[in-house]
Amino acid sequence: MNYIKQHKSTILRELFFILLALLFILPMLIHGFIPCGDDWGYHIDRIIEISNNMRHGNFFPMMYTYTFRKIGYLLGTFYPWITLLPFAILKNLISNQVVAIALGFAFYIFISLNLTFHVSNKVFKNKLQSLLTSTIYVFSGYVLVDCYQRMALGEFLSLMFLPVAVYGFYAVFFGNEKEWPYLAFGMSVIILSHVLSTFITSLMFAIIAIVLFHWINNRKQRFIRLGFAILTCIASSAIFLFPFAEQELYQSFGQPSPNPLQGTNFGDLVISSLNGNGYALGPIIILVLLFGLILWKELGLVEKSSYVIGTIALIISSSLFPWSSLNKTVFDVIQFPFRLYMVVTIFYAIVAGKIFLVLFDKFKQHTDKFGKIAGKVLMFIVILLLWFGSAINYMVSEESNYPENMRYTDHYKVYSDLDGLWLSQYTPQDGENYLGNVIGGAVIADDVNDTISSKNIVSEPNALKFTGKTVDNATSLDLPVYNYKNIYVFRGGKQVEWTSSSNDTVTINTPDVKGPVTVKYIPSFIDWLGIMLSIETWIATIVFYVWNRKKKGKSVNNERR
Structure with missing residues (x-):
């Protein structure tokens, strides 16, 4: 009982967060399917692949063989997968796929x-403001878009x-x-979630550091700590970074899904955000643009700085910025300028938390204890109700626009629509023109063109087994699987030599x-070096954190005595 009394506020906060987490998925459970966003098939199949590998005892899936048309797609080395493990584990533990995801x-x-x-409270030392900031951020319009409309799971996880x-x-x-x-570790988990979000976040940090360089004090010590952070980030992310770099250095790959850069019309962005629809920011975040100015004097230095950074990011993400001039530069990997909404969202959420606090402080001066409680409840109802309405609208729209066999329901098996699998993204550049043949199971057996049916391609963890008369009776084979580094071929129980064809397939x-x-x-x-380095870094960090917490706890107890 003493523990409960001492940690009452923490326990209540955690219970509140559990309720919020369940509220976030309530529209999915009500409608019985996972949102059918732009990339839903792509990411669901990634989860299916990982869960299948785990069931067969493989916890490091690199070559995707159960999904993605069974072409031996090396997606595990190009797209971060570690943060998908909870989804895959739940999928294996829970029979209902919708509930699991x-x-x-x-x-x-x-x-x-x-x-x-936690991090908000470290800055503001105000639990109500931190609670507001965290709720506004997680239930923001762009997080909603990434999950319910775009189903951009990698970016969602990085957010x-x-x-x-x-x-x-x-x-x-x-x-x-210090x-x-x-x-x-914040950057490490972003790296282990989404490459483009890593690029955008790193670019944002670099620009802010350069612009504000004059106001950075104690620079030597700070840049030494920055060096520590970079090295630790690389070590903790090596499980993805090392295999990724190894493949990129082995051969050439085209830019994944190049797209001409074009910002959203600023007026349309504001209207969509206020209406809570489209690829936008949501009403709470966009209203910061106005209320941040109205309550400018009430904001602290951190909130004012956040407002300026968020507003600049908002302008840059729109048609007000000449995005066309950045086409065919390093920046066009961003694909869509609206990705910068992640920057707007995090900084405007900081300001929004303060705005709500200021308004509440003004309100509580004119009310009693009951009115203060009601005021707090009302703030969270406003934040959550706006979000919930948009989420339900997205689900209703998807229910009418997608037939049942195209939704991720409890009966879903595997995604097969080529347009949604983006198989060309990480196909070797020399073999891109031959991709259709690989997908179709094209094989050249003893110089004769033929095809292998899907039933004669057996999926195994990180491997494909080709069987059937066409394969079994031939001595020379050009197989429908691409050349990647660390590919090995076995026949008759022995490893055999292989070469890459003119189409960059395995022969x-x-x-x-x-x-x-x-x-x-x-x-x-x-x-393996990357895998072990990351595991050891994370374990050492967790052990040190626990040890340090216990040490501080003993110190506090001794002081009380």
């Missing part, structure tokens, strides 16, 4: 609410940890530089051996 979202919402509250990285950046350059681990010639052929990805020394 929804709970994966709830898990990350709960984590992000806690992390955002869950962006507040940690932002606080870490603030601490290193303007606060307590808290550099926030920057290191073998084994006059003395016939039978089924297995093409397998085997992690290299570099891969």
Whole structure:
């Protein structure tokens, strides 16, 4: 009982966060399917692939063989997958697929609410303001868009940890530089979630640091801590970074899904945000543009700085910025300028938390204790009700626009629409023109063109086994699987030599051996080095954190005695 009394506020806050996390997935559970956003098939199949590998005892899926048309797509080395593990684990534990995936979202919402509250409270030392900021951020319009409309799961996951990285950046350059681990591990989880979000976040930090360089004090110590953060970030992210770099250095790949840069009309952006629809920011976030100016004098230095940064990002993300001039430059990897809404959202949420607090402080001066409680409840109702209305509208729209067989329901098996699988993104550049043939199971057996049916391509963890008369009886084979580094071929129980064809596919010639052929990805020394380095870094960090917490706890108890 003493523990409950001592930690009453923490327990109540955690219960509140659990309720919020469940509220976030309630529209999914009500309608019985996961949102059919732009990239839903792509990411759902990633989860299915990982869950299948886990069931077969493989926890490092690199070559995707159960999904993505069974072409041995090496997506695991190009697209971060670690943060999908909770989804895959839940999918294997819970029979209802919709509930499993929804709970994966709830898990990350709960984590992000806690992390955002924690770092906000470190800055503002005000629990109500921190609670408002975390709720406004997690239930913002753009987080909603990433989950319910775009189903951009990688970016959604990076948004869950962006507040940690932002606080870490603030601490290193303007606060307590000894808290550099926030920057290191905040950026690490973003890297382990989404490459483009990593690029945008790093670019944002670099620009802010350059612009505000004059106001950075104690620079030597701060840049030393920055170095620590960068090295630790690389070490903790090596499980993805090392295999990714290894493949990129092995051969050429085209830019994934190039798209001409074009910002949204600023007026349309404001209207869509106020209406809570489209690729926008939501009403709470966009109203910061107005109320931030009205209440400017009430804002502190951090909130004022956040308002300026958020407003600049808002302008840049729109048609007011000449995006066309950045086409065919390094910046066009962003694909869509609206991705910068992530920057607007995090900084405007900081301002919004303060705005709500200021309004509440003015209100409570004219009311009693009951009125203060009612005022707090009303603030959260406003924030959540606006969000919930938009979420329900998205689900109703998707229910009418997508037939049942195109929705991720409890009966969903695997996604097959080529347009939604983006198979060309990480196909070797030399073999892109041959992709249609690979997807179709094209094989050249003893110089004769043929095809292998899907039933004769057996999926195994990080491997494809080709069987059937066409394969078994041939001595030379050009197989429908691409050349990547760390690919090995086995036939007759032995490893055999292989070469890449003019289409960059795997070819073998084994006059003395016939039978089924297995093409397998085997992690290299570099891969294992990255895996072990990341695991050891995270374990060492967790052990040190727990030890440090216990040490501080004992110190506090001794002082009380």
